[in-house]
Amino acid sequence: MENISLAKHKIKILLLEGLHPSSVETLKAQGYNNIETLKTSLPENELIEKIKDVHFIGIRSRTDLNANVLKHAQKLIAVGCFCIGTNQVDLVAAKEKGIAVFNAPFSNTRSVAELVLGEILLLIRGIPEKSANAHRGVWQKSAIGSFEARGKTLGIIGYGHIGTQLGIMAENIGMRVQFFDIENKLTLGNASQVASLDKLLSTSDVISLHVPETASTQNMMGEKQLSKMKQGAILINASRGTVVDLNALTDALKSKHIGGAAIDVFPVEPKSNDEEFISPLRGLDNVILTPHVGGSTQEAQENIGIEVAGKLAKYSDNGSTLSAVNVPEVSLPEHTGRSRILHIHKNQPGVLTKINEAFAKHNINIAAQYLQTDEKIGYVVIDVETDDSNTAFDELKLIEGTVKTRLLH
Numbered sequence: 377m378e379n380i381s382l383a384k385h386k387i388k389i390l391l392l393e394g395l396h397p398s399s400v401e402t403l404k405a406q407g408y409n410n411i412e413t414l415k416t417s418l419p420e421n422e423l424i425e426k427i428k429d430v431h432f433i434g435i436r437s438r439t440d441l442n443a444n445v446l447k448h449a450q451k452l453i454a455v456g457c458f459c460i461g462t463n464q465v466d467l468v469a470a471k472e473k474g475i476a477v478f479n480a481p482f483s484n485t486r487s488v489a490e491l492v493l494g495e496i497l498l499l500i501r502g503i504p505e506k507s508a509n510a511h512r513g514v515w516q517k518s519a520i521g522s523f524e525a526r527g528k529t530l531g532i533i534g535y536g537h538i539g540t541q542l543g544i545m546a547e548n549i550g551m552r553v554q555f556f557d558i559e560n561k562l563t564l565g566n567a568s569q570v571a572s573l574d575k576l577l578s579t580s581d582v583i584s585l586h587v588p589e590t591a592s593t594q595n596m597m598g599e600k601q602l603s604k605m606k607q608g609a610i611l612i613n614a615s616r617g618t619v620v621d622l623n624a625l626t627d628a629l630k631s632k633h634i635g636g637a638a639i640d641v642f643p644v645e646p647k648s649n650d651e652e653f654i655s656p657l658r659g660l661d662n663v664i665l666t667p668h669v670g671g672s673t674q675e676a677q678e679n680i681g682i683e684v685a686g687k688l689a690k691y692s693d694n695g696s697t698l699s700a701v702n703v704p705e706v707s708l709p710e711h712t713g714r715s716r717i718l719h720i721h722k723n724q725p726g727v728l729t730k731i732n733e734a735f736a737k738h739n740i741n742i743a744a745q746y747l748q749t750d751e752k753i754g755y756v757v758i759d760v761e762t763d764d765s766n767t768a769f770d771e772l773k774l775i776e777g778t779v780k781t782r783l784l785h
């Protein structure tokens with residue numbers, strides 16, 4: 377358990393994976409200057425050493441914040457995932473340690489949708505193969521296997537922020553759009569929701585995956601599902617590498633059952649640009665391979681930097697957990713009072729009573745109190761109109777079930 381009351385210059389921030397400078401600028405504008413930035417992610421042993429000292433960490437998809445790493449993160453207050461996916465963080469372990477995790481749920485979605493649209497147009501014309509041949513000196517001028525996207529059916533798996541934008545753009549170039557999602561979704565444009573994955577697979581000319589990494593999406597495109605796709609259909613995956621069985625896809629491409637593919641994400645990805653990329657798909661001309669760059673545009677990265685750094689600074693400054701993915705969300709007014717105490721505790725009977733008793737005992741009046749709970753933890757924020765809240769703060773730390781406390785002046 378860590379109990380923290382720090383001046384801003386003592387708050388250490390580590391930003392990994394070459395985040396856009398907008399992240400540092402945003403933090404600095406809020407008065408945070410104790411920032412270390414690294415261009416890459418770190419291997420587990422180095423990460424463990426670094427994380428021992430830091431209060432906030434910023435990562436993208438390549439940093440594995442597993443339970444073992446988090447065990448050493450004694451001072452960590454929050455994690456900023458400067459991306460959408462949070463599967464690289466053990467969210468349960470973070471929650472148990474009272475570490476809030478934030479992400480950027482929208483900022484790179486347009487970039488992914490645009491990339492996928494471009495890949496559809498190239499693959500449906502067989503361009504990757506023709507381009508590879510031209511590089512080898514082979515002139516493959518032919519219309520065989522080359523089609524317009526207009527009038528073809530795009531099947532989207534996962535109709536969320538990315539899937540919906542892709543659907544709208546695809547309709548604008550004349551494609552028919554259908555989707556499969558485990559939730560009932562509002563359909564945009566003329567899209568239609570189909571009742572089963574099998575139906576989507578057997579009736580689409582192009583399939584594009586936009587689901588998160590969960591137990592239900594693990595290998596959701598295996599040999600069986602690939603065999604249900606139309607002869608010569610195209611598969612695109614810019615979601616997560618665990619969603620498609622790449623060996624099965626390689627076989628389906630070699631047998632020409634699948635006409636082409638674009639893959640941006642892989643079950644195992646190089647940790648840095650210096651590491652070799654290994655995949656059974658290497659060398660197949662009808663496959664576009666990209667190094668997990670779906671969301672890597674200047675616009676997206678700049679916006680993500682501002683958004684996530686802003687969330688970290690806000691949580692540090694006033695305790696707001698709005699849009700945190702693993703702890704109860706508390707949206708707080710600006711902290712203008714004398715002191716604000718933040719208390720994360722196990723959600724068990726009696727904790728709140730003891731908190732209130734600690735203030736009563738020291739004759740401290742509570743000006744405002746905000747509370748949210750989930751099944752595992754409670755997060756209570758208490759504003760007091762006194763500078764002398766240290767005595768009550770010290771007592772709060774000792775209440776059974778306390779996970780993390782912070783005092784803001």
Ligand SMILES: NC(=O)C1=CN([C@@H]2O[C@H](COP(=O)(O)OP(=O)(O)OC[C@H]3O[C@@H](n4cnc5c(N)ncnc54)[C@H](O)[C@@H]3O)[C@@H](O)[C@H]2O)C=CC1
Nearest residue numbers: 461534535536537538557558586587588592614615670671
């Ligand atoms: N390649 C890249 O650089 C990027 C990849 N991503 C990946 O794309 C994923 C999707 O992003 P968003 O559209 O923003 O997420 P989202 O959360 O808005 O949408 C995901 C959709 O998938 C649906 N879904 C979940 N499990 C499903 C299942 N088993 N079968 C069918 N549908 C299912 C959900 O109901 C939801 O509608 C992210 O989770 C992330 O892993 C996101 C950004 C960049």
Ligand SMILES: O=C(O)CCC(=O)C(=O)O
Nearest residue numbers: 436437459460461671672
């Ligand atoms: O840009 C990145 O590092 C990761 C993008 C991504 O996959 C995400 O936002 O979930």
